[in-house]
Amino acid sequence: MQETAQATQIGDLKPPVTSVGVIGWAKNNLFNGWFNSILTIVTLFFLWKIVPPLLQWAFFNSVWHTTGKACRGIDGACWSIIYTNFRFIIFGFFPYEQQWRPLLAMFLLFGLLFYSRDRNHWKKPLGYAWIVGLFTMGLLMKGGLFGLTSVESTQWGGLPLTLLLSVFGLTAAYPLGVILALGRQSKMHGVKWLCVLYIELIRGVPLISLLFMSAIIFPLFLPEGITINKILRAQVAIILFTASYIAEVVRGGLQGMSRGQYEAAESMGLNYYQTMRLVILPQALKIVIPPTVSILISAFKDTSLVVIIALWDLMKTTQSVLSNPEWMGFSREAYLFIAILYFLGCFSMSNYSRKLEKELSTED
């Protein structure tokens, strides 16, 4: 009450109408200056041109539960391709009646990932939970125990395979990359040059050729009768490849650390491992969160390259649906669908990294 009385008394000081509310916001953010005004108008024009037809295509004119034939006549999206082939796209050749197993494994994985988001949960029990969880996931996928029928890994495919390759690829590549970065900084010349050699060699080769090597060349060197699982080989190739990039990013972070930090730790009597673990890495890794996440995101997307060595990941199962004559030609819908899945993965990673960065910030 008092405030309003005062405000009317010195009415001159009330902000002008144009600087508050929707109009004020638009004026400050969209039309401040001629250049921004033009940008706003151009953007609005394109949105007007693009959004309504898109909505028309994706929703108003689309069909969801039809056969491929019925889709031919309409000019909307044919989501039936996803609806009808959903289980094949997601699970590939995993035996149809057993598909609850990979589904459960994925839920377990998402549950663990979600629970691990909170840094307060990063304690010993979480480690045990992961060990038990991983074992259970492996059991669910592989079977052969506790009355679960055994499923060969050649039958694994779709989303579970993509998740397997990326989650393990990324979680194994990260520590390996950190170790390589530390090795590259090492005072022991042997260790240092080994790490340099590794990083430069692997970085100098495209992932595709590493995958080819793992799939085709590597088995040639194995003694007769010994085979190593193809998924495992691809997994290793992805890990080795990603680690070399992470190593270089982490090295950048390590170089950003001042000598004073090492000296303070050293003069306190901390040994090398303590210094790294307690003082240097927490700071260096924090600095490089953004570039690290870029690498992890691109590694996640690059797992789709395993298509070329005939692993049936999400991309491959989708492509194979598209090669079915009934569904041929609906690649827009199919690729849009997996694009959304990939986007969800990438977006949650970058979102999480921003959250982590904010939490770890100690600046005022």
Added chain:
Amino acid sequence: MNEELTKNAENRSSDEAMIEIIDMHKWFGDFHVLQGINLTVGKKERIVICGPSGSGKSTLIRCINRLEEHQRGRIVVDGIELTNNIKNIEKIRAEVGIVFQHFNLFPHLTIVENLTLGPIWVRKVPKAKAEEMAMYYLEKVHIAEQAKKYPGQLSGGQQQRVAIARSLCMNPKIMLFDEPTSALDPEMIKEVLDVMVELAQEGMTMIVISHEMGFAKSVAHKVLFMDFGQIVEGNTPEEFFENPQNERTKLFLSQVLH
């Protein structure tokens, strides 16, 4: 434990050497940065070192806890000779605390965590005990109320006092200070010097690189002047400032005092 220490202290003669440096040389590549240093620091003795920039002051005290390695001569700290023997280096580092010009606090840890890191990981002190100790030393440097903050949220003077407390948490017998106030704004210098004076009054053995004449006069037993890698002159503060012998000392003092 503490009783034992005080008893030991009583048994020892007051002129017993805590630090003994004999004909010590150091090179950075071809650059002969320390050229035959001889220095004895007794128990509870307090030494201030001054000298022009680049004269090797920092290098000298950094050799004492092996942040730099000397190449000739001997350094003996509390009866332990500093050699390549890693055990000896560890022992000496346990007895020597160092405070740097730029504080070098760990920015990702809170003030308390900065103080307890060494005790917990090096001394294996239980966390609760280490925190208790940390609070004790934070009280001592008059900054206990900042315990939960991060270094980046403190002023320079406060950070330097935390750095001193961090060193004290390791229970050192000797404290080295490398220009502890030269990175500070003038109004913060006093709060840090006050803490150092209190430390001196409690009988800490100290080597301080500093150009703060007032501080040198009030606490130092001896002031040394270094130039071109040598200790050119050393004397009681009164003699040193009133009656310098060496030409280079005179020149330096005339520049610094104005």
